[in-house]
Amino acid sequence: MGDIASGSNTNNTAHPVAIRGDSTVSTTATATHPEQKRKLTFPSAYTVLLIVAALVAILTWMVTPGIYDKLSYDDVSNTFMVTYASGDMKEFPATQETLDQFDIKAHLDKFTGGDIRKPIGIPGTYTTVEPSPQGVTAFFQAPIAGMYDSIGVVFFVLVIGGFIGVVNHTGAFNSGIQSLSTALEGREKWLIIIVTALIAVGGTTFGMAEETIAFYPILVPIFLAAGYDAIVALAAIYLGSSVGTMCSTVNPFSTIIASNAAGINWTDGLTPRLIMLVLGTALCIWYLIRYAEKVKANPEKSLIFSQKAELETRFLGNHSADSTQMTSQTKMILSVFTATFIIMVYGVSQLGWWFMEMTTLFFVASLVVGVLSRIDEKAFVREFLQGASDLLGVAMIIAIARGVTILMDQGMISDSILHASAGLVDGMDKGFFIVVMMVLFAGISFFVPSSSGLAVLSMPIMAPLADVVGLPRDNIVSAYQYGMGLMAFITPTGLVLASLAMVNVTFDKWLKFVLPLLGMLTGLAAVLLLITAYL
Structure with missing residues (x-):
């Protein structure tokens, strides 16, 4: 692999691509027409995020800051702690009466049982505060603060890179690719169906997102x-991850925590979300197969045809007919390789693993592959570090994206946007109301990209609005999921730029590919929300 995250390539990638292309023509053209202007290109993911960060910093000078009082549960003292807008804190007994006092409809056991762990917004307590505009210093410190704050996922990405580097060095991966290609010949579309569907299942059940990297x-x-x-x-x-999390069914990080914060059971509204999951996943698969078959029939139809040689050199550069041999050693390495990902999925979904455990798993798997391949110590370290460096750019994108969120938090504009959104829907017809709510949740999720963070912040404020227009509160939970999920397809503050950097696809190419699908999914979600609203 080359420098996956950057727009340019390192020496061992750039030259092969130039040779495989028509280097003579391009060199002659440059020499003959020195005055020829360079073609404008879309900025890299880093620049896109820095532009977003700058816009957010400017926004903190324009939006009147404010915050809601927050209530959190302290499991050590078994008390509720309320943090007021003034910064004062007061302790209250952990009882249902305390929750009723603050008009929080969630049940006490949702806090004591650990279902709601983050501070929850208290309805009707929005207070404007002293402005905290984010200036030039805060703007430049944001990526650094983001790196500190997202160090868990950063190390996870780097160790994955090291693991892939070691496996690639053994040649086992190339053998596996050749064998799989032979087995799938004539049935390649099933690869799309299986991968998309399985990852959608991961998204809807345990919120598979960062793990997809x-x-x-x-x-x-x-x-x-x-x-x-x-x-x-x-x-x-x-698409599989996004549509799965958008239509979450038992996902503890969105469906369950949002339902708890809204004061309802997570099974309320489950049937419509299951229907949306099936229809949404089928729509994504159909859309993707349609594009994939067009590209397979005519590679020039690809949105990234100009990168074809570069990407094949990067990802298939070591591939050859000799790689078809499957020795017992190769089979053992591929078994370890496959088992690592199965264990990761099981650990996250069943054992409550997070980045520490997942990172440790890939590190240990790297050592096991090194032993099985009998690679010497210096070669192992070299390949591991080279693989990690290949994904360093991706880790930096994650850090910068987190820095944007930090700017929003420090500027104290997230609650202000939530408060303004709640005011917009006052007095609407219930059908129009629920569709507008989906759109508003999509907008708010740009500023609060964490699904659990958005749930505990917004549900106590937004869920009571359903009572006013005569809708069950589960409709608000569905609108939250659909809105947040739709924005996840394109928001720079989410995972999309890090994912694009993995394959060196620019944001504009992704938008050109995904926006038609996004329009279809938005229409489908709106129709289902309207049906459930009037049933």
Whole structure:
């Protein structure tokens, strides 16, 4: 692999691509027309995020800041702690009467049982505060603060890179690609169906999102060998994750925590969300297969056709006919490789693993592969570090995106936007209300990209609005999920730029690919919300 996250390539990638292209023509053109202007290109993911950060910093000078009082549960003292807008804190007994006093409809056991762990907004307590505009210093410190704040996912990404680097060095991965390509010949579309559907299941059940970063180095070469382009591999993973989390069913980080914060059971509204999951996933698969088959029939139809040689050199550069040999050693390495991802999914979904455990798993797996391949110590360290450096750019994008969120928090504008949104829907017809709520949640999720963070912040404020227009509160939970999920397809403050960096696809190419699908999903979600509103 080359420098996956940057727009340019390192020495061992750039030269092969130039040779495989028509280097003579391009060199002659440059020499003959020195006055020829360079073609404008879309900025890199880093620049896009820095532009977003700058816009957010400017917004903190324009939006009147304010915050809601927050209530949190202290499991050590078994008390509720209320933090007021003034900064004062007061302790209250952990009873249902305290929750009723603050008009919080959630049950006490949701706090004491650990279902609601983050501070929850108290309805009717919005207070404007002294402005805290974010200036030039805060803007430049944001990426650094983001790195500190997201160090867990950053190390996870780097260790994944090291693991992939070691496996690639053994040659086992190339053998596996060739064997799989042979087995799938004539049935390549099933690869799209299976990958998208499985990842959608992961998204709807346990919120598979950051974990998908581990799959790009594995699946991109397989999709390329099957005759597709990198966008197909990217979309199979990212669309699956996004539509799965958008239509979460038992996802503890969105459905369950949002339902708890809204004061309802998580099974309320489950049937419409299951229908949306099935229809949404089917729509994504149909849309992707339609594009994939068009690219397979005519590679020039690819949105990234100009990168074809570069991406094949990067992901299939070591691939050859000799890689078809499957020795017992190769089979053992591929078994470890496959088992690592199965264990990761099981650990996250069943054992409550997070980045510490997942990172440790990939580190140990790297050592096991090193032992099985009998690689010497210096070569192991070299390949591991090279693999990690390949994903350093991706880790930086994650850090910068987190820095944008920090700017919003320090500027104290997230609660202000939530308060203004709640005021917009006052007095609306229930059908129009629920569709507008979905749109508002999409907008708010740009400023609060965390699904659990948005749930505990917004549900106590937004859920009571359903009572006013005569809707069950589960409709608000569905509107929250759909709105947040739709924005996840394109928001720079989410995972999309990090995912694009894995395959060196620019944001404009992704928007050109995904916006038509996003329009279809928005229409589908709106129709289902309207049906449930009037049933």
